[in-house]
Amino acid sequence: xxxxxxxxxxxxxxxxxxxxxxxxxxxxxxxxxxxxxxxxxxxxxxxxxxxxxxxxxxxxxxxxxxxxxxxxxxxxxxxxxxxxxxxxxxxxxxxxxxxxxxxxxxxxxxxxxxxxxxxxxxxxxxxxxxxxxxxxxxxxxxxxxxxxxxxxxxxxxxxxxxxxxxxxxxx
Numbered sequence: 001x002x003x004x005x006x007x008x009x010x011x012x013x014x015x016x017x018x019x020x021x022x023x024x025x026x027x028x029x030x031x032x033x034x035x036x037x038x039x040x041x042x043x044x045x046x047x048x049x050x051x052x053x054x055x056x057x058x059x060x061x062x063x064x065x066x067x068x069x070x071x072x073x074x075x076x077x078x079x080x081x082x083x084x085x086x087x088x089x090x091x092x093x094x095x096x097x098x099x100x101x102x103x104x105x106x107x108x109x110x111x112x113x114x115x116x117x118x119x120x121x122x123x124x125x126x127x128x129x130x131x132x133x134x135x136x137x138x139x140x141x142x143x144x145x146x147x148x149x150x151x152x153x154x155x156x157x158x159x160x161x162x163x164x165x166x167x168x169x170x171x
Contacts, residue, residue: 111149
């Protein structure tokens with residue numbers, strides 16, 4: 001019996017277990033950053049290839065990458081939280097509406113991560129802890145990001161094995 005599913009291990013494809021065994025490293029952080037950038041760019045109607053981004057935008061992405069690393073370490077986010085965050089980012093892409101580029105990457109990432117963490121864990125961090133971990137957003141901001149992302153996802157937080165398998169090719 002596998003502890004994540006409480007089913008026989010052979011009832012799931014091996015690629016699911018490969019995903020669950022991923023370590024949080026630079027490559028995974030880079031994937032989170034790229035998925036967030038693509039989601040925000042799609043919402044803003046911007047060019048999504050890294051070759052076409054301005055140097056200012058590339059610098060912002062480097063700062064954002066440091067922010068992501070800090071959040072993942074400070075909040076002690078699990079691998080499962082990250083996988084679900086990536087699924088939520090992809091799911092939100094077609095429905096997200098971003099008005100301004102300022103803090104958009106941070107807000108979209110945090111919205112997805114907050115929901116993923118709360119969906120996958122029985123005992124979760126409180127909004128004050130998330131606020132502290134970000135160093136940039138207050139409790140009200142955190143609550144607003146959570147509510148806005150719930151609206152974007154139309155409160156559909158469940159994930160399927162197929163959602164995870166779609167991630168396998170990327171990761």
